Amino acid sequence: MSTPEKADNTNTVGAENPSAVRDDEDWRRELTPEEYRVLRQAGTERPYTGEYWDTHTAGVYHCRACGAELFTSNEKFDSHCGWPSFWAPLAEERVRYIHDRTLGMERIEVRCSNCDSHLGHVFEGEGYGTPTDQRYCINSISLKLVPAEGTAGADS
């Protein structure tokens, strides 16, 4: 199913937030090499190696690069694919979609709509039995989980 590209992006509130606009050098400085490879070069972490693929903690998953709230534990489900999987984003305008044909098959890339960092891909019709039948297959390294109840392990 192809959704026509929207020419008008002005509904993405955060896009005009100057703090989310960084140049490549800034990203290299602020992110670890692995974060940079995934978030800014659309890399993919190896399955079952990420921090959150098997996490069940209640909370909100923020963009690792800019801190925007992207997903919540309410929509996370066990896909056993080795990456954190969600059946919907926190809100549709939090992410943007890009058609990706690089591997000879069409996949839909998911990016943070605030800072345009790569998050992962979305697949649908796989039969997981979730409310949307979609699987947002997201790299752990693109996310940062903020647990819901208290901030027990505040180690910042």
Ligand SMILES: [Zn+2]
């Ligand atoms: Zn972001």
